[in-house]
Amino acid sequence: MSHENSPPLLLAFPSSSAARLVLNRPKRSNAFSPELLEALSVVLDDLKARPDVRIVLLTAEGKNFCGGLDLALAAESDEKARSMSAAVVRCLTALRHLPQTVITVAQGAARAGGGALIAASDLVVAEESFHIAFPEIHRGLDPILLFPLLRRRLAPSALSELLLTGQAIDAHRAEKIGLVHRIVPAGQGLERAESLADEISRSAPGPLRTAKELILAQETTAAGCPLEVEFTQTLESHLASWQSNSAREGVAAFLEKRPPVF
Numbered sequence: 001m002s003h004e005n006s007p008p009l010l011l012a013f014p015s016s017s018a019a020r021l022v023l024n025r026p027k028r029s030n031a032f033s034p035e036l037l038e039a040l041s042v043v044l045d046d047l048k049a050r051p052d053v054r055i056v057l058l059t060a061e062g063k064n065f066c067g068g069l070d071l072a073l074a075a076e077s078d079e080k081a082r083s084m085s086a087a088v089v090r091c092l093t094a095l096r097h098l099p100q101t102v103i104t105v106a107q108g109a110a111r112a113g114g115g116a117l118i119a120a121s122d123l124v125v126a127e128e129s130f131h132i133a134f135p136e137i138h139r140g141l142d143p144i145l146l147f148p149l150l151r152r153r154l155a156p157s158a159l160s161e162l163l164l165t166g167q168a169i170d171a172h173r174a175e176k177i178g179l180v181h182r183i184v185p186a187g188q189g190l191e192r193a194e195s196l197a198d199e200i201s202r203s204a205p206g207p208l209r210t211a212k213e214l215i216l217a218q219e220t221t222a223a224g225c226p227l228e229v230e231f232t233q234t235l236e237s238h239l240a241s242w243q244s245n246s247a248r249e250g251v252a253a254f255l256e257k258r259p260p261v262f
Contacts, residue, residue, distance in 0.1 A: 006024050007024060007035075007039065008023075008024055008025050008033060008035045008036035008039055009021060009022065009023065009024060009036055009039035009040055009043065010022035010024050011043055013053075014057070014194070015197075015198075015201070016052065017052065017053060017054040017055060017201045018053065018054070018055040018056070018057060018194075018197050018201065019047055019050075019053050019055070019056050019057070019100075020056075020057040020058075020059060021040070021043060021056065021057065021058050021059070022059050022060065022061055023036065023058075023059070023060040023061065023065070023066055024036075024060075024061050025061075026060075026061040026062025026063070026064075027062070028067065028070060029062070029064040029066065029067035029108075029109060029111075029114075030060045030061065030062065030064060030065065030066045030067065030114070031066065031067040031068060031069065031070035031071075031114075032066070032068065032069050032070055032084065032087075032088060032113055032114075033070050033073055034073070034080075034083065034084060034087065037084065037087035037088065037090075037091055038087070040091045041087065041090055041091050041094065044091065044094040044095055044098065045094065047098060047100065048094070048097075048098060048099065050100075051205070053100055054100055054101065054200065054201050054203075054205055054208060055100060055101050055103060055197040055200060055201055056098060056100045056101070056102045056103070057103050057104075057105065057190075057193055057194070057197060058095075058102060058103070058104040058105070058117065058121060059104070059105045059189075059190060059193075060105075060106070060107070062108075063107065063108045063129070064107070064108035064109040064110075065106040065107055065108055065109065065110045065114055065117075065118075065130070066109075066110055066111070066113070066114025066115075066117055067109060067111045067112075067114055068111040068112030068113035068114045068115070068116075069084055069085070069088060069112060069113050070084075071139070071251055071254060071255060072255055074251075075251050075252075075255065078242065078243075081239065081242050082239055085145060085235060085238060085239060086235060088113045088116075088145070089145070089231045089232075089235055092113070092116050092117070092120050092146075092149055092231075093227055093228050093231060095117065095120040095121070096120040096149065096216070096227060097216065097227070099209050099212060099213070100209075100212075101122050101123065101197075101200055101208065101212060102120070102121045102122045102123070103121065103122065103123045103124075103125065103193045103196055103197055103200075104117065104118060104121040104123070104124045104125070104193075105125050105126075105127075105189035105190050105192075105193045106118060106124060106125070106126045106127070106130050106132075106180075106189070107126070107127040107129050107130055107186070107189060108127075108129050108130065108131070109131060109132075109133075109168075110130070110131070110132040110133075111132070111133055111134070111135060112133075112134055112135065112136060112146065113146065115132045115133065115134055115146075115179075116146045116149055116150070118132060118174075118179055118180075119146075119149050119150055119152075119153045119154075119179060120149060122212070122215075123181045123182075123193075123196060124179060124180045124181050124182075125180075125181065125182045125183075125184060125189050125192045125193045125196070126171040126174065126175070126180040126182070126183050126184070126189070127171070127183075127184055127185065127186050127187070127188065127189045128171060128183065128184070128185055128186055129171075129186055130170070130171040130174065130180070130183075131168040131169065131170050131171070131174075132162075132168060132169060132174055132179065133162070133166060133167060133168035133169070134146065134150070134162050134163055134166065135166040135167075136163075136166065137163070137164075137166045138166045138250060138254075138260065139247065139250035139251055139254055139260075140241075140244065140245075140246030140247040140248070140249055140250025140251065140260065140262065141238070141241050141242065141246075141247050141250065141251075142237060142238060142240075142241035143163045143166075144234045144237045144238050144241070145231075145234055145235060145237075145238035147163075147234055148223070148227055148230035148231050148234055149227065149231075150162075150163075151223065152219045152222070152223050152227070153178065153179070154177060154178065154179070155177070155178075158177040158178070161177075171183045182196075246262055249261060249262060250262070
């Protein structure tokens with residue numbers, strides 16, 4: 001599906017009630033570029049106003065789901081890091097607040113912001129190859145940007161495992177802690193997700209949206225404040241950590257494919 005001049009995000013409507021988004025930077029593990037983030041933001045805003053669309057399928061081209069922020073691009077300047085991080089927050093907020101049911105198909109690696117796409121979804125179908133990690137501490141960055149979303153979706157023990165080690169967990173561990181809902185063999189993720197979408201789309205649209213509203217309201221009540229408010233606070237702390245010596249070393253080490261020296 002992908003080639004050199006393909007857009008970073010593809011949009012299709014496989015049925016009258018479903019939209020499919022495809023992250024389309026497979027050579028970069030579908031990492032977030034400014035263009036991908038802008039396209040995703042626009043499409044999510046458009047879908048929010050589409051009452052005829054009941055299901056949003058989020059998928060990705062290539063062997064990996066999403067590598068998170070493209071650090072090679074973000075490291076070009078402080079302004080680039082700021083604008084891209086802010087765009088990630090906007091996209092995650094918009095995805096989590098979509099009135100539609102979001103079903104994500106994930107394969108291979110999901111890292112940092114890519115893992116947050118998983119956490120922002122309502123249902124996740126993972127192929128056996130799936131593994132997820134939040135390796136910010138290995139990049140010298142405070143693991144705070146995505147925390148508002150993750151704490152709404154995970155128990156403290158799971159947060160400890162993911163944020164304090166930065167290590168990847170596989171699909172079965174992700175299912176156990178609640179990030180994954182179905183595990184399927186390689187290549188069968190989209191088929192299973194489409195089957196789920198077909199089942200859900202046969203429900204009455206009003207009650208279906210009400211159910212989503214209740215779930216989001218419960219998350220806000222339990223968290224004590226709206227997601228977008230908390231993201232505004234953590235964004236500034238995250239951006240401040242980009243100025244640290246540990247971040248400079250961690251990001252440089254990642255780009256140079258060597259162990260960091262902290």
